[in-house]
Amino acid sequence: LIRGIGDDAAVLRLPRGHEILVTTDFSLEDIHFRRHWAAATSIGHRTLLRGLSDIAAMGGIPLAAFLSLAVPRNLPQPWIDGFLTGLVRLATRFGVSLAGGDTSQSPEKVLADIVVVGSVPRGRAVLRSGARVGDRIYVTGQLGAAAARLARLYSARQTRIGRPRAGGLPLPRVAIGQFLRHKRIARSMIDLSDGLSTDLSHICEESKVGAEISEQSIPRARLDHTRVGMKFALHGGDDYELLFTADPRTRVPPTIGGTSITQIGEIKRARKLILCDAEGRRVELQPEGWEHFG
């Protein structure tokens, strides 16, 4: 970063032989989050998490973040402080500068838009379009915890949750994404922000292929020592794990940096998603992604 906040534009220098990655993500109150359902630090964390996770899914190195933040006039200052604390703490942890952005008053609700700029060696970004028939499909970590937690909040009609433990907030899989790109393991990759069924369908669309996954192989997260329901693992958003495909001849390690890597299925020629259930029945899987609050 050559020049950050305080000029018309930020100036960044790119590592030699690298290309630029750019991603932008909204975090809008009552669409992407509810202000009274999470601590401000957690909302700030998740705002940046979404952008870092996109860079991770390209196999990229995050360099700088830009935050556009509009808040209503009557928003308490401690909320803003908490939001920024959560965001900056995550940025620092991943060596990312907060290099600029925009601030504004908003008519009523908190509106954030995060931009993350990253880099990747020339021609080496891992795209969604690289999956080939026969590729094995893998996911990192466990799925469904975020959606299961959200469902619990909905059903309890809770109006306030406590400060989350720092350990409870998901982290972007930046190091794993870079490892999978560097070792030429992943041929296609996406982050699980909208839910497995939806995000796998994006890989299939962009790669012009289909996929078959096995229900039994899907690594379901535990919440209070119980495995979350299958629907949360299949369709729940906000997990920020990586989904990637690899040539069947490629050796894929069972863990990377302590995180489990699980094979969940295979890329097929027929352009649909098939779910093989516990009884061996094969049913078509409809993408039922993350439903926003709206």
Place this chain on the structure above:
Amino acid sequence: LIRGIGDDAAVLRLPRGHEILVTTDFSLEDIHFRRHWAAATSIGHRTLLRGLSDIAAMGGIPLAAFLSLAVPRNLPQPWIDGFLTGLVRLATRFGVSLAGGDTSQSPEKVLADIVVVGSVPRGRAVLRSGARVGDRIYVTGQLGAAAARLARLYSARQTRIGRPRAGGLPLPRVAIGQFLRHKRIARSMIDLSDGLSTDLSHICEESKVGAEISEQSIPRARLDHTRVGMKFALHGGDDYELLFTADPRTRVPPTIGGTSITQIGEIKRARKLILCDAEGRRVELQPEGWEHFG
């Protein structure tokens, strides 16, 4: 642009030996614009204009734009079409790809955030901090038209204005910015988005200097064959002209590409803004920038 919309992040290649420029700007309904005071095409145009103008003020070359757009559920589709038409037309005119962004439903109002990524030869970005004592201060074009037009709308309490003539929409001074950088004329530069008094104060703050400008030399725009009031030229936002400073020994052409370049004052050591009025009186000028609707 290597990879645009349809992946986790866009991939861009930079010209050899260049650095990256990144700027982000909100355009929020009832803060930055009113939906019933301008045609949708004009609002789309201005949304991108703000970003391109920031790149121009660095002497940069715009490469790609990213639009995050949230709209309420009941917004008529023709409004969105008009907004995108105005934005894409301006992008095309300046050779900029719309390379990505985010879309969302918004709770109530139109929320846009524009990111423009550009490039500049390494170490050659024209910063706000480059002004030196003795530098002459220049502006491009004429000032105050946008604010005078807005004041007219306010006073008339108009609820709807007609489709603006394309010629009536300001264009970012991209070519002039590049010329001033390439010919090493500008030592510091900023775009006039917040108004002359505010933007000149930004140059002074970043360069740790003061400035004296002469009222009589300020090029005031004409609206319906009448020069706009001095307050609009001094404090009115949204003009998107460039303000720059140059070493007194540097020859600055009177026009660049048909646009007039006017010397309006000089950089001083004393860290305040002084306005020399028509009677030769010197008064301190307070920055009274662009007031948002809120």
